Amino acid sequence: MGLTIAQKIIKEHLVSGEMKAGEEIALRIDQTLTQDATGTMAYLEFETMGLDRVRTEKSVAYIDHNTLQSGFENADDHRYIQTVCAKHGIWFSRPGNGICHQVHLERFGVPGKTLIGSDSHTPTGGGIGMLAMGAGGLDVAVAMGGGAYYITMPKMYKVELKGRLRPYVTAKDISLEILRLLSVKGGVGAIIEWGGEGVRHLTVPQRATITNMGTELGATTSIFPSDEVTKAFLAAQGREADWKPLESDADAVYDKIITIDLDTLTPLIACPHSPDNVVKVSDIAGTKVGQVCVGSCTNSSLADMLTVAAMLKGKTISPDVSMSVSPGSKQVLTMLADCGALSDIIAAGARVLECACGPCIGMGFSPESAGVSLRTFNRNFEGRSGTKDAGVYLVSPETAVAAALTGVITDPTTFGDAPVITMPDKFRINDTAVLAPADPETAKDLTVRRGPNIKPFPDSHPLEDEITVPLLLKVGDNITTDHIMPAGAKILPYRSNIPHLSQFCFAVCDESFPERAKAAGQSVIVGGSNYGQGSSREHAALVPLYLGVRAVIAKSFARIHAANLINAGILPLTFENPDDYDALTQGDTLTLSDVFVGLDRGKLTLKANGKDIPLIASFTERQKKILKAGGLLQYTKEEAK
Numbered sequence: 203m204g205l206t207i208a209q210k211i212i213k214e215h216l217v218s219g220e221m222k223a224g225e226e227i228a229l230r231i232d233q234t235l236t237q238d239a240t241g242t243m244a245y246l247e248f249e250t251m252g253l254d255r256v257r258t259e260k261s262v263a264y265i266d267h268n269t270l271q272s273g274f275e276n277a278d279d280h281r282y283i284q285t286v287c288a289k290h291g292i293w294f295s296r297p298g299n300g301i302c303h304q305v306h307l308e309r310f311g312v313p314g315k316t317l318i319g320s321d322s323h324t325p326t327g328g329g330i331g332m333l334a335m336g337a338g339g340l341d342v343a344v345a346m347g348g349g350a351y352y353i354t355m356p357k358m359y360k361v362e363l364k365g366r367l368r369p370y371v372t373a374k375d376i377s378l379e380i381l382r383l384l385s386v387k388g389g390v391g392a393i394i395e396w397g398g399e400g401v402r403h404l405t406v407p408q409r410a411t412i413t414n415m416g417t418e419l420g421a422t423t424s425i426f427p428s429d430e431v432t433k434a435f436l437a438a439q440g441r442e443a444d445w446k447p448l449e450s451d452a453d454a455v456y457d458k459i460i461t462i463d464l465d466t467l468t469p470l471i472a473c474p475h476s477p478d479n480v481v482k483v484s485d486i487a488g489t490k491v492g493q494v495c496v497g498s499c500t501n502s503s504l505a506d507m508l509t510v511a512a513m514l515k516g517k518t519i520s521p522d523v524s525m526s527v528s529p530g531s532k533q534v535l536t537m538l539a540d541c542g543a544l545s546d547i548i549a550a551g552a553r554v555l556e557c558a559c560g561p562c563i564g565m566g567f568s569p570e571s572a573g574v575s576l577r578t579f580n581r582n583f584e585g586r587s588g589t590k591d592a593g594v595y596l597v598s599p600e601t602a603v604a605a606a607l608t609g610v611i612t613d614p615t616t617f618g619d620a621p622v623i624t625m626p627d628k629f630r631i632n633d634t635a636v637l638a639p640a641d642p643e644t645a646k647d648l649t650v651r652r653g654p655n656i657k658p659f660p661d662s663h664p665l666e667d668e669i670t671v672p673l674l675l676k677v678g679d680n681i682t683t684d685h686i687m688p689a690g691a692k693i694l695p696y697r698s699n700i701p702h703l704s705q706f707c708f709a710v711c712d713e714s715f716p717e718r719a720k721a722a723g724q725s726v727i728v729g730g731s732n733y734g735q736g737s738s739r740e741h742a743a744l745v746p747l748y749l750g751v752r753a754v755i756a757k758s759f760a761r762i763h764a765a766n767l768i769n770a771g772i773l774p775l776t777f778e779n780p781d782d783y784d785a786l787t788q789g790d791t792l793t794l795s796d797v798f799v800g801l802d803r804g805k806l807t808l809k810a811n812g813k814d815i816p817l818i819a820s821f822t823e824r825q826k827k828i829l830k831a832g833g834l835l836q837y838t839k840e841e842a843k
């Protein structure tokens with residue numbers, strides 16, 4: 203039987219397990235990346251492992267999220283990460299050098315290699331044929347130490363692209379179309395391979411937009427073949443030697459095949475507050491817009507920026523719109539400046555922000571009250587922009603500019619001839635903002651600098667055989683990690699300070715939760731389906747751990763969050779009958795008994811309101827050991843004894 207692209211890479215990297223969907227497999231990891239908001243924790247965890255050097259082929263730390271330095275916290279954390287990198291063999295991408303996924307694609311990604319990153323959009327690397335996955339910080343720390351990465355062998359989906367994109371219809375619209383078709387749960391447990399004749403016409407940045415947003419489908423990752431287009435991209439980055447061809451076998455078997463006809467695709471828009479709430483731009487044309495933001499790891503490539511500049515050239519942004527443009531990397535920004543396109547953007551009245559995540563993670567540029575913001579980003583969860591009642595819409599750069607110029611949502615295909623941009627044969631290469639680690643001898647004498655913002659990791663809690671606790675919070679479907687542990691400019695600087703962060707846990711749903719949790723000492727949360735979708739932030743598990751949460755019972759979980767809960771020693775349990783969700787009320791007293799036997803059987807019984815509710819506790823042998831030990835750090839320490 204033939205293999206898919208992902209199966210080929212998995213086969214080459216398989217450390218243990220069987221390549222059968224649903225089975226646990228362990229993979230050798232070639233590369234890792236971290237960003238600063240999850241990185242401080244990941245490096246603190248790496249340090250507790252007591253190793254001198256990372257054991258990967260390449261590990262890179264990026265500073266791109268916490269770049270607003272409105273106090274000492276972020277600057278201290280940057281210095282901590284820089285010194286930890288120098289000492290332990292990790293490359294350090296300085297603040298201003300760009301968004302991790304964009305820079306990694308440009309400068310470090312290699313087709314056929316495995317990459318895990320402490321950021322959920324790590325699958326961006328699938329745009330050049332990497333098997334790139336988002337993971338919790340602790341899993342990245344373990345991989346840096348040479349340990350394997352454990353996942354459930356995913357199912358294989360294929361999206362066949364037919365035809366060719368029409369003018370003003372973009373890779374972003376392909377991403378929104380697949381979200382419309384599959385929903386934010388549609389990719390859970392699957393790897394999505396993109397193929398068909400339409401792929402040949404998609405450039406690497408377009409492919410990367412698509413693999414980036416595969417995260418919003420809940421997919422383990424997404425991947426494109428590595429072909430002549432990939433080779434030309436790597437050659438233009440001066441990295442042709444990194445190229446190797448990769449395609450699926452003609453007789454590869456897929457669990458699902460979806461076809462998208464590019465010839466008939468139209469510009470699409472995701473309405474508040476979910477990336478799958480997709481309609482045609484023309485359906486809501488005319489809606490007034492107050493803000494437009496271009497950038498993020500989804501749409502900040504040179505090609506995106508040149509398109510924006512060409513559409514803005516000689517025009518002025520509507521006086522009712524405030525527009526930001528954040529180029530994805532220093533390479534993109536310098537090339538925009540070199541060719542004069544940056545001047546067209548500035549002259550039109552856009553506000554140019556630094557090469558970082560910025561507004562995407564609520565680091566500045568929050569919209570006005572009840573504002574309508576059109577963004578080229580990948581997430582529009584409630585409150586994420588920093589303004590709770592704002593309505594954020596996700597669009598392509600073309601649709602974004604059309605709205606910036608007219609002041610209302612506008613179908614860009616009504617805009618006359620589409621701009622034709624020409625891409626350079628060679629990108630401008632200047633890696634001076636990536637600092638190499640010290641050599642092993644020098645590294646021995648280096649000191650890691652820790653600021654006062656860095657607080658110890660929360661204590662783990664050994665699993666108990668009987669847990670009787672209050673149901674402290676009951677939430678609905680599709681709860682995101684932005685609900686559980688919000689980000690934004692005010693909170694993000696405390697990503698290495700769990701006690702401080704804990705005050706904001708579930709602030710979007712119930713501001714009283716942290717106080718109530720502390721008072722209760724121990725508690726359980728109940729959720730609907732796809733609990734924990736979105737970010738890979740392990741803080742969404744570590745903070746509940748700190749607040750005494752012992753178990754989360756839900757209809758289903760998002761992959762990375764479930765892994766983070768297990769790593770933190772919190773039980774992620776699912777209802778055997780989803781209707782039992784309705785039998786539980788916030789404030790109920792819940793009892794889980796015979797937990798150890800239950801874990802071994804894969805089933806637990808929850809006693810609530812005189813009723814027995816069956817729960818699924820289906821974990822791999824390794825996960826059971828982690829849970830019994832009270833979390834991955836405890837487990838790793840016990841194993842090392």
Ligand code: MIC
Nearest residue numbers: 239240321322323737738739
């Ligand atoms: C995000 O887009 O939500 C983030 C911020 O990049 C996160 C990581 C984080 O919370 O630090 C992600 O996607 O994993």
Ligand code: SF4
Nearest residue numbers: 323498499559562563
């Ligand atoms: Fe940064 Fe936004 Fe991408 Fe997350 S989704 S990595 S915050 S640009």
